[in-house]
Amino acid sequence: xxxxxxxxxxxxxxxxxxxxxxxxxxxxxxxxxxxxxxxxxxxxxxxxxxxxxxxxxxxxxxxxxxxxxxxxxxxxxxxxxxxxxxxxxxxxxxxxxxxxxxxxxxxxxx
Amino acid sequence: xxxxxxxxxxxxxxxxxxxxxxxxxxxxxxxxxxxxxxxxxxxxxxxxxxxxxxxxxxxxxxxxxxxxxxxxxxxxxxxxxxxxxxxxxxxxxxxxxxxxxxxxxxxxxxxxx
Numbered sequence: 001x002x003x004x005x006x007x008x009x010x011x012x013x014x015x016x017x018x019x020x021x022x023x024x025x026x027x028x029x030x031x032x033x034x035x036x037x038x039x040x041x042x043x044x045x046x047x048x049x050x051x052x053x054x055x056x057x058x059x060x061x062x063x064x065x066x067x068x069x070x071x072x073x074x075x076x077x078x079x080x081x082x083x084x085x086x087x088x089x090x091x092x093x094x095x096x097x098x099x100x101x102x103x104x105x106x107x108x109x110x
Numbered sequence: 111x112x113x114x115x116x117x118x119x120x121x122x123x124x125x126x127x128x129x130x131x132x133x134x135x136x137x138x139x140x141x142x143x144x145x146x147x148x149x150x151x152x153x154x155x156x157x158x159x160x161x162x163x164x165x166x167x168x169x170x171x172x173x174x175x176x177x178x179x180x181x182x183x184x185x186x187x188x189x190x191x192x193x194x195x196x197x198x199x200x201x202x203x204x205x206x207x208x209x210x211x212x213x214x215x216x217x218x219x220x221x222x223x
Contacts, residue, residue, distance in 0.1 A: 001169075033211060042200060043153070045211040088153065097166045098143070098212070102152035 002027050004091050006101030014109050019076040021104035023089035030092050032065055032072045037103070038085040046074075046087075079108045111136055114203050114215035122221045128189040131218045135182050135203030141165075142184040143212065144176060147198040156199075159184055160206070191222045 003026040013019055023032065031050045035043035047056055049065035049072060056063045062075045072091075076083055086103040093099075115134045123129050135142050144156040155168040159178035176186040182203070188195055198219050202212035 035212075035214075042214040042216050043202075043212075045213065048211060090153075097155045097158060097168065099155070100145075100153040 002091070002093050002099045004089060004099045004101040006089055006104055008104055009102065010105045010107075012107040012109065013079050015081060016078050019079050019083070019106055021074050021087050021089075021106075023072040023074075023091070023101050025070045025091045025093070025099075027070070027093045029069050032069075033090045033092075033098070034063060034072075034074055035088045035090065035100075036085050037088065041085075043088060076106075079106070081108050081110055084108050114201060114213050116199075116201055116215035116218050118218060119216065120219045120221075122223060123191050124223055125191055125193060127191050128187065129191060129220060130185055130187045131199055131201075131220075133184045133186075133201035133203075133215055135184070135201075136213055139203035139205055139213070140182055141204045141206055141210070142178055142182065143202045143204070144184070144186050145200045145202065146170075147200055147217070148196075153200070156186065188220075193222050196220060196222045 005024045007022050033048045034046040037043045047063050052069050053067045054065040060077045064073045086105045088100050088103045090098050090100045117132045141160045143158040146154045157176050158166040162178045173189045178184045198217045200217045202214045204210040204212045
């Protein structure tokens, strides 16, 4: 079945440093979605990417969808303590359900 | 618009019992999906309902079941609870298929002792 791998599992940065999480799928994806879950909270939708090579920005967050539509990344520039949480990617191949990666937990020290 | 609501928020059950969890989607959303979240396994898909029909099912034993009512509200049931069923159960609603963004509820924290 479809598998979505996410790395790293965990990252601890100092406030102001950059952060990147990577997502790789075993199959070609129709779209990829990113979610953020704050500690003790529930996943909240951030963005969806659909087109090959697509790049979208939300303030300090930059999302990319690979040319082959099998990988994606989320980059945060100049992290802030409010960025703390677990970032999940979720891919839909069209043949199965939305499959979530296991997430990257981001800890930001002031 | 009100968000996705889930009841109860917390549950403690003993092994062998059964439990029913409830989810009310955002008004107008016809798709409801259920996920089990544990520290080791992450978010695992249980099932998805759309217009009262189960459209997709994850790789969980038959002890896990669900249904959706005509008003899109959904319930999931777990029978013969096992210790390993302790988890956060999240439901998510969306406008249609899983190509639409999913709105998650706060979850039900189930502890099986």
